Amino acid sequence: MTDDASSPRRGRPPRGATRLTRESIIEATLEVVDADGIDAVSMRTVARTLGVDAKSLYNHVRGKDDLLDAVAEQLLGGLVFPALTGDLRGDLRAIAYGFREGALLHPAAAPLVLTRQLSSWEGLAPVEAVVGVLLRAGCPPDEAVHLLRTLAAMLIGTLLREVSAGPTFGVDDGIAARREALERSGLPAIGEVGAHLARFDREVEFAFTVDLAIDAVAARLSASR
Amino acid sequence: MTDDASSPRRGRPPRGATRLTRESIIEATLEVVDADGIDAVSMRTVARTLGVDAKSLYNHVRGKDDLLDAVAEQLLGGLVFPALTGDLRGDLRAIAYGFREGALLHPAAAPLVLTRQLSSWEGLAPVEAVVGVLLRAGCPPDEAVHLLRTLAAMLIGTLLREVSAGPTFGVDDGIAARREALERSGLPAIGEVGAHLARFDREVEFAFTVDLAIDAVAARLSASR
């Protein structure tokens, strides 16, 4: 009941793929993440989807940590930012939405992009885009860096919640129940807003946060001018 | 060369502590996190610091995930928010700094508080505080919830970076080297701000982000009134 003698399990990968490669390993890791989440990633599961022994991966990757960094870098590198128009608000909005779109391409993998600190070149592209827009709008360099960091924190915080928000997305029944629980909490302010706290629309929340952030940046720039 | 016969390793915990308890387990977990980081937490390491077998923990905790949730909840429960004065800006600032202070009490454990979504009662206290301030300032309920979520995202994003920022804190040599690398990156905007991008002062960055956020909230409230 074990492998048939004609099974192609020895010596060569059974997947039609050409050869074991850093790229193919990253791709396989992304497959595992998409299918079963980040926690399901192990050297063994990744190797299994490639039809290879786990130890073979070490010929192309320094270890599991390096592999996860590589996945994050690849996703970051895939981000596309639209051409800038010179309009501060429009350009910042385009960058934010471009970042979100890229991060949500593989929602389960998003925490990798959002929380790993990569010392690589890839991470600089979004930074360059944002700082470029701010400088062109007349922002002094030190304030541009502060604004960049605040914008990044907002974007990361918002997207992290978006990809890991578990409940609040169930059936309408869940919303009603959640609302009731909140209103029964005994906390007065929460009771007053329970109806709104029980719902969560990803697009609406993202739009609100981006609008607020851009308003804040614009206000700062016109103040410092 | 194994345990001496008089070793108190059998039957009773060698630590002076009274008894194995959910609280003592949480405390021991926090010890492990503080000493060696979140990744060092395992049922075995936690049990070891208590002088107990790992399997004993299952009498008080549903599993590792439940244990980490419990740690996050305990830290959340320990947050102290100053009495509210009725001044929107002052009160929001006090809540933000109270949250930060609590989160940084155990910096290595902060990601637990910031990223785990707890369905527990503990998480509602900060929510109640923020929403209460907003409502008292005349904010309509739906906008109060949106503002709450945006503020939370900013706070979480900022604190997450603060606790996981690895480099940029080394010797001054590191700053100079980093600055040169950034200016050599070939990206024009980054080149212009490299000197500022190479430095990172936690207090200054936090203050900047909180100020910006509060300005933005105040602007929204006066607009919607």
Next chain:
DNA sequence: ACCTGAACACCGTTCAAGT
């Protein structure tokens, strides 16, 4: 009620072979 021995199905990683 609480603790442990034995056991299971996993991990990441190294190193000396093999081709």
Next chain:
DNA sequence: ACCTGAACACCGTTCAAGT
């Protein structure tokens, strides 16, 4: 140059005992 067998020191968790 690249892959694997054997091996090591780990994991989380269950369950049937023991007190």
